[in-house]
Amino acid sequence: MKAALLQLNVSDDPVANLPRTVAMVQQAADEGAQFVLTPEVTNCVSTARVHQNAVLQTQEQDQTLTALCTVAAARGIHLLIGSLAVKTDEADGRFANRSFLIGPDGAIIAGYDKIHMFDxxxxxxxxxxxxxxxxxxxxxxxxxxxxxxxxxxxCYDMRFPRLSDALVSAGAEILTYPSAFSPVTGAAHWHSLLRARAIEAGAWVLAPAQTGTHSSANHKTRDTYGHSLVVNPWGEVVLDAGAAPGVYMFDLDLDAVAEARRRIPSRENARRFDGP
Structure with a gap:
């Protein structure tokens, strides 16, 4: 199966970001991708909560979600919207960092709110x-x-192997880690963490990422690491997108999952133990 990671450099303006994201999803579909993945906070990279309150919407009103569901249906593809920053009904006004898996009919198959906060x-x-x-x-x-x-x-979820273990125990063959990673920790840990998750799970790891300096008209800018990564179930890096925004195609073979788990049946070999 052909698939594609989108490496984005979005601003803090969701309206301005959307046409470029839509065009890149369409490009990936034109090049044969059946599964397309976008990074974390596809709609808005911002360091200013007041600004986010002004430009973000609820899930039901979010135009990025609506537009990308429409594109998925028009092209008949599965689309992982890595995440969107969306408003919630929290009394304290906090947002959700929510990932959406969209089916080829344009319907939301699943949604996931980021568990581990980057503090x-x-x-x-x-x-x-x-x-x-x-x-x-x-x-x-x-x-x-x-x-x-x-x-x-x-993103930060990748540092918590208990989560990936739970996902694989529930049947996952593919682990997705859409990210907006810090350049400092990215250079130190990005490749090692993602390869470790793939090896221990015997699963594909797909990590579309934000990259570069993210522009803002009135607020502090933010930098992200890039290097959108695909790691196969044997722990080999199949794709490293480097630092440039773009559409990055790759082949996804699920037979590799069974083969990796046959060669190293670590989950079958795992034992319960006492202590320490």
Whole structure:
């Protein structure tokens, strides 16, 4: 099966971002992709909560979601919208960082709210407090589809192997990690973490990413690492998109999942133990 990762460099303006994203999804479909994946916060990369309140919508009103569902139906493809920042009914006004899996009829097959919040201090000049603006999800999600069983995760989730273990235990053959990764931690950990998740799961790992400096008219800009990655179930990097935005095609062979798990049956060999 042909598939495609979109590597994006979006601004904090969802209206301006949408035509480019739609065009890239259409390009991927034109090139034969049956499964297309976009990065985390496909609609808006912003560091300003006041601005987000002004430009974000609820899931029901979000024009990016509506438009991409329409494109998926028109092209008859499965589409993972890596995530959208959407408004919720939280009393404290926090948003959801929500991934959507869209079927070839344009309907939402599954949605997943990012569980693990990126609350870190990387250096004296680079800190993140995702939980200040986003409420964490509470439920892991696996979607059974005609193109495989997909375990949904987002970005920082990749650092928590208990989540990927739960997804694979529920049948996942493909793990998705759409991301907007920090350049510092990306250079240090991105490839290692994604390869580790693929190897221990014996699953495909698909990680479309935001890249570059994200423009903003009135607020602080943000940089992301890029390097959208595809790792096969044996832990080999099939695709590394580097730093340039674009449509990146690859072949997805689910037979490789069974083969990797046959060669190293680690899940069958796992044992319960006491302590420490």
């Amino acid at each position: 870190v201090r990387i250096s004296d000049t680079e800190t993140y407090a995702e939980s200040a603006g986003y409420r964490p999800g509470t439920r892991a999600v696996v979607a059974n589809t005609d193109i495989g069983t997909i375990g949904m995760a987002i």
